[in-house]
Amino acid sequence: MIVRNLTDARKTRRLVETAGWNSVRLLLKDDGMGFSFHITTIYEGAELPMHYRNHLESVYCVSGEGRIEDAGTGEEFPLRPGVMYALDKHDRHILRATTEMVMACVFNPPLNGLEVHDESGAYPLQVDVV
Amino acid sequence: MIVRNLTDARKTRRLVETAGWNSVRLLLKDDGMGFSFHITTIYEGAELPMHYRNHLESVYCVSGEGRIEDAGTGEEFPLRPGVMYALDKHDRHILRATTEMVMACVFNPPLNGLEVHDESGAYPLQVDVV
Numbered sequence: 001m002i003v004r005n006l007t008d009a010r011k012t013r014r015l016v017e018t019a020g021w022n023s024v025r026l027l028l029k030d031d032g033m034g035f036s037f038h039i040t041t042i043y044e045g046a047e048l049p050m051h052y053r054n055h056l057e058s059v060y061c062v063s064g065e066g067r068i069e070d071a072g073t074g075e076e077f078p079l080r081p082g083v084m085y086a087l088d089k090h091d092r093h094i095l096r097a098t099t100e101m102v103m104a105c106v107f108n109p110p111l112n113g114l115e116v117h118d119e120s121g122a123y124p125l126q127v128d129v130v
Numbered sequence: 131m132i133v134r135n136l137t138d139a140r141k142t143r144r145l146v147e148t149a150g151w152n153s154v155r156l157l158l159k160d161d162g163m164g165f166s167f168h169i170t171t172i173y174e175g176a177e178l179p180m181h182y183r184n185h186l187e188s189v190y191c192v193s194g195e196g197r198i199e200d201a202g203t204g205e206e207f208p209l210r211p212g213v214m215y216a217l218d219k220h221d222r223h224i225l226r227a228t229t230e231m232v233m234a235c236v237f238n239p240p241l242n243g244l245e246v247h248d249e250s251g252a253y254p255l256q257v258d259v260v
Contacts, residue, residue, distance in 0.1 A: 001198075001200045001216065001217060001218065001219065001223065002214075002215065002216040002218055003198070003207045003213065003214070003215045003216075005212050006213075006214075007212060026190070027188055027214070031216060032186075033186050033216055033218060033238060034164070035165050035188075035236060037188050037190065037214065037216075039190070056163050058156075058165075058167050060167065060169070060234055068133070082169075083134075083135045084132075084133070084136075084156045084157070085131060085132065086131065086133075086157055086161060086163055087131060088132055088161060088162055088163060091131040093131065104190055104192075106163075106236050108165055
């Protein structure tokens with residue numbers, strides 16, 4: 001059994017910080033769960049265009065308020081605690097945080113923890129080094 | 131893009147209720163994400179021995195307090211908001227809720243939504259009907 005907590009993980013390389021958001025990767029590929037699990041904080045006022053070409057992602061809003069726009073259709077959905085969105089078609093999307101938002105995120109395939117967003121807003125799919 | 135919220139999903143068959151807990155399955159196998167995602171409420175005072183023989187599960191505590199016991203080793207860990215445990219070895223475990231707890235749960239393989247806990251506390255692995 002693996003047990004981890006956000007406070008301790010924030011002091012390690014599990015914390016990734018960049019413009020507009022930070023993310024704590026509580027589970028990564030090497031944990032062998034077949035998915036990764038992250039607690040991500042989106043800063044108030046952030047507007048983040050994203051496109052995960054190589055991953056499916058689900059995002060559950062734990063706290064805060066904002067909006068998610070499907071960049072393919074222009075459709076917008078309000079985000080508040082209890083709302084989940086899933087990018088089941090690698091959907092291009094724009095995330096907007098009205099207030100700071102805390103999100104519980106699941107990625108399949110799992111991130112290995114070394115990815116950074118590339119210029120398209122995607123995480124590149126890492127090739128395992130044998 | 132799939133967008134769902136807890137309030138609406140609670141009024142549907144996505145809500146499963148049983149002694150000690152209820153669970154809202156926001157993502158299931160047929161959503162094609164490769165995992166299922168559930169918001170599960172453990173009632174105050176519940177003591178739940180569980181053993182998922184067929185699934186890996188991660189559980190993130192969103193609110194409330196309790197304890198998780200590794201039934202194989204007897205080791206106990208406190209649960210509070212920000213703590214996650216992952217049953218990476220199909221660990222037998224006992225979940226105890228000091229207060230009502232709300233948990234964000236991920237299952238791999240995904241549940242199809244029809245499973246019930248069997249006498250061992252496991253979800254049987256469903257065979258697809260062709």
